[in-house]
Amino acid sequence: MRPFLVGCLVLATLLLWQCASGPTGGPVMGAASSRCSKADGGATVQETSMAACHPDGGMAMMANYGDTLFNQSGADDDCKYDLSWTSTAVRENTDVTFTATVRSRVDSSVVTGANVVAEVFLNDKHPAPNSDQATHESPMGTYAIGPVRFDASGQWTVRFHIFEDCEDTLPTSPHGHIAFFVDVP
Amino acid sequence: MSVRALPLLVLLSGCGEGPEQSLGFGTSPLTTSDGQTLHAAVFTSPQPPQRGLDEARLTLTRRDGQPLEGVMLTVTPWMPEHGHGTSVAPTVMANGDGTWTVSNLYLAMAGQWQLRIDVSGAVNDELVPSFDIR
Numbered sequence: 001m002r003p004f005l006v007g008c009l010v011l012a013t014l015l016l017w018q019c020a021s022g023p024t025g026g027p028v029m030g031a032a033s034s035r036c037s038k039a040d041g042g043a044t045v046q047e048t049s050m051a052a053c054h055p056d057g058g059m060a061m062m063a064n065y066g067d068t069l070f071n072q073s074g075a076d077d078d079c080k081y082d083l084s085w086t087s088t089a090v091r092e093n094t095d096v097t098f099t100a101t102v103r104s105r106v107d108s109s110v111v112t113g114a115n116v117v118a119e120v121f122l123n124d125k126h127p128a129p130n131s132d133q134a135t136h137e138s139p140m141g142t143y144a145i146g147p148v149r150f151d152a153s154g155q156w157t158v159r160f161h162i163f164e165d166c167e168d169t170l171p172t173s174p175h176g177h178i179a180f181f182v183d184v185p
Numbered sequence: 186m187s188v189r190a191l192p193l194l195v196l197l198s199g200c201g202e203g204p205e206q207s208l209g210f211g212t213s214p215l216t217t218s219d220g221q222t223l224h225a226a227v228f229t230s231p232q233p234p235q236r237g238l239d240e241a242r243l244t245l246t247r248r249d250g251q252p253l254e255g256v257m258l259t260v261t262p263w264m265p266e267h268g269h270g271t272s273v274a275p276t277v278m279a280n281g282d283g284t285w286t287v288s289n290l291y292l293a294m295a296g297q298w299q300l301r302i303d304v305s306g307a308v309n310d311e312l313v314p315s316f317d318i319r
Contacts, residue, residue, distance in 0.1 A: 060268035119271070121273050125276075125289065131237075177269075
């Protein structure tokens with residue numbers, strides 16, 4: 001009986017180790033985005049203004065989501081911000097926290113009060129399950145977003161929405177979005 | 186059960202998935218909308234809906250009181266203030282009793298949302314109930 005119990009203990013330990021330290025995923029590496037680069041070597045920069053967050057009247061423009069990006073940094077779909085991100089270990093069915101830093105493309109200053117949220121999906125039929133995602137800004141311009149839970153392996157998309165409570169009526173609206181691929185083993 | 190089956194049980198138990206949420210639809214509509222011909226009442230689960238994954242039940246009736254049959258629905262979640270919807274397509278299923286269940290309703294952000302309901306077939310109509318998510 002004693003060898004059997006020892007075997008059980010070893011199996012349980014192995015299982016716990018597998019759950020806590022299995023293979024991890026993360027960013028999908030690939031070509032850097034050039035969406036805000038001009039042919040002449042210049043850069044496209046869209047200024048923003050908090051006055052355009054809740055303007056009087058007007059209709060929201062149809063948002064055109066840009067391509068989902070590889071790597072861990074890039075310009076948002078409208079060339080308003082540069083966003084870079086890191087995360088805690090990415091594993092299936094594990095709470096993951098993303099840390100995103102947002103900078104203005106006008107002067108590279110950190111963007112505060114942006115209330116960045118993440119839209120997370122594997123494909124157009126499979127969103128991430130509810131996980132009471134919340135956003136905390138600390139230090140200023142850096143946003144911890146989570147928990148996010150990936151409930152299947154595969155190449156997921158994480159779309160960060162910046163100033164998600166602002167209307168997107170004017171080109172200078174602070175509202176923005178940028179998506180990245182995230183690999184979940 | 187044999188004590189020798191315990192290790193297998195431990196292995197099969199997986200890596201700790203969270204508990205399923207138990208949610209129910211509201212008993213009175215969250216919101217309603219009138220089209221040219223139809224009236225829509227929207228119930229959600231949970232109600233009020235939360236940021237993230239929700240489910241909706243739509244009740245459609247003719248405004249003239251006649252029974253509604255032979256129609257198809259498409260439902261598009263939309264944020265009118267942002268000019269975008271959601272990256273996940275909801276699934277619409279007819280329940281056969283004048284109600285439809287909209288699952289996989291992924292409303293990732295707080296703000297005003299619309300459910301753009303296009304009805305086609307025996308009746309063509311468009312309804313746009315809206316609600317807020319906080």
